[in-house]
Amino acid sequence: MTHSQKIAFLKALPKETISPRELASVFGGDPYAFNIEAKKERLPFPHYWSGRNLKILKQPVIDMLIGRAA
Numbered sequence: 441m442t443h444s445q446k447i448a449f450l451k452a453l454p455k456e457t458i459s460p461r462e463l464a465s466v467f468g469g470d471p472y473a474f475n476i477e478a479k480k481e482r483l484p485f486p487h488y489w490s491g492r493n494l495k496i497l498k499q500p501v502i503d504m505l506i507g508r509a510a
Contacts, residue, residue, distance in 0.1 A: 475494050
């Protein structure tokens with residue numbers, strides 16, 4: 441996936457949050473690793489837990505990809 445395709449993919453998602461799986465599809469790696477980082481409070485994006493599910497705010501991820509200060 442190219443850089444512009446990654447941004448378009450995230451913008452096309454209908455919700456304001458993304459899952460670790462969607463984040464991993466953009467950045468690569470294991471989705472569970474993002475859960476671990478969030479539990480250790482080291483995930484660099486605003487996020488929250490909805491029960492056992494990690495929800496990551498989409499716009500700060502897009503801003504980082506575009507190069508804007510988040």
